[in-house]
Amino acid sequence: MLELETPADLKNYLGKELGVSDWVVVDQERINKFADATGDHQWIHVDVERAKRELPTKNTIAHGYLTLSLIAGLPTYNIKKKSRGINYGSNRVRFTNMVPAGSRVRLRTTLKSVEETKDGGFRLTVENVMEIEGQERPALVAETMSIVYP
Numbered sequence: 277m278l279e280l281e282t283p284a285d286l287k288n289y290l291g292k293e294l295g296v297s298d299w300v301v302v303d304q305e306r307i308n309k310f311a312d313a314t315g316d317h318q319w320i321h322v323d324v325e326r327a328k329r330e331l332p333t334k335n336t337i338a339h340g341y342l343t344l345s346l347i348a349g350l351p352t353y354n355i356k357k358k359s360r361g362i363n364y365g366s367n368r369v370r371f372t373n374m375v376p377a378g379s380r381v382r383l384r385t386t387l388k389s390v391e392e393t394k395d396g397g398f399r400l401t402v403e404n405v406m407e408i409e410g411q412e413r414p415a416l417v418a419e420t421m422s423i424v425y426p
Contacts, residue, residue, distance in 0.1 A: 277295055277351065277352065277353060277354055278294055278295045278352065278353035278354070279353075279354050279356065280353060280354065280355045280356065281355070281356050281357055282355065282356075282357045282358070282426055283355055283358055283397070283398040283424040283425070283426055284398065284426070285355070286355075286387060286390050286398060286400060286424075287390050289387045290387055290388075290389065290390060291386070291387065291388070292386065292387060293384065293385065293386050294352050294353045294385040294386065294387050294402070295352030295353050295384075295385060296352060296382060296383070296384045296385075297350035297351060297352050297382045297383040297384075298350070298382065299380040299381070299382045299409060300346065300349075300350060300380065300381060300382065301378065301379070301380050302338045302342070302343070302346075302375050302377065302378070302379050302380075302381055303377060303378055304324065304336060304377045304378070306338075306342070307321055307322065307336060307338050307339070307342065307377055308322060310338075310339055310341075310342040310345075311339070314339070314341070316339055316341075320336060320337055321336055321337065321338070321339055322336065323336065324336055324377075333374055333376040335376040335377050335378065336376070336377045337374040337375055337376055337377070338374075338375040338376075338377065338379075338415075340371035340416065343371065343375055343381070343406055343415050343416050344369060344371075344416060344418060346381065346383070346406065347383060347404050347406070347418065347420060348363070350382065350383040352383055352384070352385040353385070355424060357426060358424050358425060358426060359425045359426065360424075360425050361422055361423065361424045361425070362422060362423050363420070363421075363422055364399060364420075364421035364422050364423050365420070365421050366418060366419065366420050366421070367401065367419040367420075367421065368417075368418065368419045369416065369417075369418040369419075370416060370417050370418070371415070371416050372413055372414055372415065372416060372417060373408060373411060373413040373414060373415050373416075374415075375408060375415045379408050379409065380408070380409040381406050381407060381408055381409070381415055382406070382407050382409075383404055383405070383406055383407075384404075384405045384407060385402050385403065385404055385405075386402065386403045386405075387400065387401075387402055388401040388402060388403055388419065389401040393423060395425075396425060396426065397423040397424060397425045397426075398423065398424050398425075399421060399422070399423050400421065400422050400423070400424060401419060401420075401421050402419070402420055402421075402422070403417070403418075403419050404416070404417070404418045404419070404420055405417050406418075
């Protein structure tokens with residue numbers, strides 16, 4: 277994992293890959309908990325038997341927004357001297373492949389921009405690619421923004 281001292285050090289990584297996270301399993305239990313948290317109990321996510329019969333994956337698939345939410349918990353870099361960080365938003369999100377239950381995914385990030393904010397923070401725009409083990413096409417490509425404070 278890339279280790280940085282301060283948020284300002286990110287300026288040295290503009291246009292570069294920040295890193296790749298560890299693999300994480302997206303199992304049925306995680307999918308079910310996400311369905312409970314969001315109220316999205318569509319059968320493609322939670323009905324294992326029907327998915328075996330009707331989906332091309334022969335398995336349930338993770339919610340796209342579950343895959344997107346994993347970005348927050350898959351670090352690819354660390355800033356040692358920061359007081360806090362906040363999510364600022366997304367410019368573009370595309371769900372480009374299904375994530376069957378039991379799959380392993382990991383995050384690959386590239387820094388697109390760093391802008392200093394009026395209140396002393398650094399607004400980051402990052403391209404996130406969520407890879408699925410054994411598949412060429414990623415699960416998602418998302419450009420997200422955050423603000424990190426020294």
